[in-house]
Each structure stands twice: as structure tokens, then as C-alpha cells.
């Protein structure tokens with residue numbers, strides 16, 4: 001099939017590459033000229049396992065454009081995968097989406113299916129179809145389909161090629177069939193629903209996972225007080241198949257481009273209908289507090305951060321990505337800088353993005369050891385494998401080995417034997433100094 005994807009951020013680009021891998025001809029359109037230039041040379045603008053390999057492998061089936069006019073093809077399917085970030089009030093910002101939609105009528109004079117990949121408030125697909133139907137020639141057959149995305153950064157290609165499910169929210173058989181043909185070679189469960197349900201599946205799924213994280217974080221905080229161990233508690237819960245073993249890792253809270261905005265958007269929507277979803281509101285509140293847990297913990301050992309050397313290990317919101325959006329590290333670095341700390345940061349892949357996006361007065365280190373050398377305290381914000389492999393040989397470089405770990409990187413039993421202070425989430429505190 002001949003497919004156009006408008007907006008080649010994380011979701012758009014991965015979708016494009018995976019559809020090309022399955023034999024479709026895919027044109028990627030993005031107004032970001034630098035990104036398109038990079039893609040034309042076979043390079044990926046984002047750090048994502050296997051993505052660049054697939055871009056290169058499928059280069060015959062992938063085209064890149066910055067404007068429609070460069071292409072005169074008729075597309076069977078047009079995906080819209082632009083960002084829908086949060087507004088100040090928590091609602092989803094659909095400016096980019098509507099910009100694209102408003103331009104479509106002057107560009108489409110053939111039958112096609114418009115697919116909304118972007119995460120959008122319930123009812124948006126319907127509104128888009130109504131708009132398009134009143135602005136295109138009546139003889140053109142056009143349908144809008146909701147096809148939400150469930151990929152995670154770091155495992156995006158696998159999550160797409162071997163998806164847990166493909167949800168097709170459609171209101172007519174013709175569009176549904178086109179979507180089934182598109183995904184014919186994806187041997188994964190396919191669920192056909194109405195569009196509102198498809199839109200809701202996306203929010204309900206993300207918010208449920210966020211809820212799970214906030215729940216386990218609250219349990220972890222209580223474990224610290226009563227002397228229980230969150231690792232054992234999570235494990236004990238996960239053995240119950242009804243609970244499952246995913247998203248029960250306690251830590252400093254969720255970040256990224258999805259959970260923070262999608263929890264706020266669903267909460268905003270529920271208020272709009274005067275049906276506040278209280279559980280989601282609780283998940284948001286708990287997460288905001290959880291992000292500050294490490295600083296609170298550090299204050300047990302340090303009165304004043306000013307002029308201290310603070311080592312920060314991990315900037316990205318999770319490992320295996322260079323994405324810093326809503327990363328808990330950012331807010332914590334802000335606090336440390338405000339209090340006059342000398343912040344020395346290290347992250348295996350997030351440093352370049354951090355330099356570009358956040359003009360903060362921090363020292364960028366070339367290695368973990370450079371960050372740790374003579375540091376007064378060390379904060380761990382991301383569970384990169386490289387950090388999990390650190391040993392006392394690394395921490396002994398610190399002036400005082402005070403390690404505040406927001407991702408439970410180390411085995412508590414091993415840490416017990418070392419001359420350190422080790423404070424993690426939901427486990428006993430070790431104070432051997």
C-alpha cells in the first residue's frame with residue numbers, strides 16, 4: 001500500500017519504518033527540515049534500538065519530504081502522528097493536529113483513509129471527520145480511523161512488529177478493511193471498535209500503568225517506615241497472575257512524553273463531563289510528590305547543598321532512550337542548582353539532548369568516575385545497566401560515599417556490607433559511615 005505519515009517523531013517514524021519493513025511504500029513528512037535531511041542520509045534522529053538498521057534496510061521503500069507538494073502520489077492511507085503535548089491546564093494541545101487537518105482538504109482529491117495515531121481526547125476523530133467531510137468534494141470517499149499506539153521507548157520496534165494488540169477504531173466497513181489489509185502481515189491480535197472506544201483504550205491503558213506505578217510507590221514509601229522490603233513485596237504481588245509482574249518497580253516516579261500528559265488529559269476530560277476520575281488524580285499527585293523523594297532523603301544527611309559537589313547519574317526518563325521529557329532528573333537538578341550545589345552530571349546517551357534543551361549550569365562529565373570523584377553525594381535518577389554494574393571501587397572515589405538511589409539499582413544485601421550510606425526506595429536505609 002502507499003502510505004503517508006505526517007509527523008515523524010517517535011511514533012510516526014517507528015510506524016513508518018515498521019510498515020516499510022512489512023513491504024509498504026511509506027512517505028514520511030515532517031516540517032523539521034533538519035530531521036528530514038538526517039533521515040535522507042539513513043541516520044535516525046532519535047536513539048532507539050534497531051531503528052537506524054531498519055531505516056537503512058528499507059531505504060527503497062521509505063521517502064522523506066517536508067511538504068506535500070514535493071509528492072504527487074495518491075496515498076491509500078494518511079497517518080497523522082504529530083505531537084499532542086499538554087496545555088498548562090492539563091488538557092491536550094491539539095494545535096499541530098488541527099493545522100494538519102485544516103490543510104488536508106486542499107491536498108486530497110482522491111479516496112483515502114485518514115488514520116489518527118496521535119493520542120487525542122475522546123471524540124476528536126469524529127470531529128476531524130466532520131470537518132473533512134464538510135471541506136472536501138462530496139464525491140471523495142474519506143474515512144477517519146483511530147489507531148492508537150502502544151509502543152514504549154527503548155523497545156519501540158519490537159512493540160510495533162510484535163504488538164500486544166492493534167486497535168482499529170472505525171465507523172465503516174470500507175475503512176476497517178483497508179486497515180486490516182495494511183496490517184495483514186502483523187501476526188498480532190487485532191481489535192475493531194468504534195472510534196471513541198479506541199481513543200479511550202489508549203488513555204485508559206496508559207493511565208492504568210501510571211496508576212500501578214503510583215500505587216507501588218506509595219506502598220514502597222510505607223515499606224520504608226515499617227521496615228518491609230519493596231522488592232519482596234512486588235515479587236510477592238507479581239506471583240498472582242491477576243496482578244502480573246509488570247509496572248511494579250518502585251522508584252522516583254514516572255516521566256516521559258506519555259504518562260504525565262495522558263494522566264492529566266484524562267483527568268481534565270473527566271472533569272469536563274463532571275465525572276472526575278479520582279484514581280487518576282491520585283496517581284498524578286503521588287507522582288509529583290515521588291519525584292521529590294530523593295532530595296528529601298538526602299536532607300537526612302546534608303543540611304545545605306550549597307558549594308557541595310553533587311554527582312547526578314542518569315538524566316533520561318528511563319534507560320535505552322535519549323528522551324528527557326518530564327524526566328524526574330530535571331526537577332531535581334533545578335532544586336540542587338537553586339540551592340547552590342555544583343552539579344556534575346553523567347548519562348550514557350542523554351547528555352547531548354540535555355545540553356541542547358536545558359541550558360543549565362551543570363558540569364558534563366565524560367564518565368561515571370569523573371562525576372563521582374570527590375563528590376559529597378550521588379543521586380541516581382535512571383537505571384542504566386552501566387550504573388547497576390558499579391561497585392564500591394567507583395563509590396570509594398567520593399569524598400563521602402552517600403548514595404541516594406531513585407531506581408533501586410543495587411542489591412540491598414550487598415550494599416549492607418559496604419562503608420557507605422545507601423538510601424533507596426522502599427527498602428532499609430544503610431548507614432555504615
Ligand code: UGA
Nearest residue numbers: 149150151152153247248249251253254255256258317318
Ligand atoms: C508508555 C507506555 O508504556 C506505552 O505502552 C505507550 O505506548 C507510551 O507510553 C505512549 O503513550 O506513547 P514510555 O513512556 O515509552 O511508554 O515508557 P514506559 O516504559 O511506560 O515508562 C514510563 C515511566 O514509568 C518511566 O519513567 C519509567 O521509569 C517509569 N516506570 C515504569 C516505573 O517507575 N516503574 C515501572 O515499574 C515501570
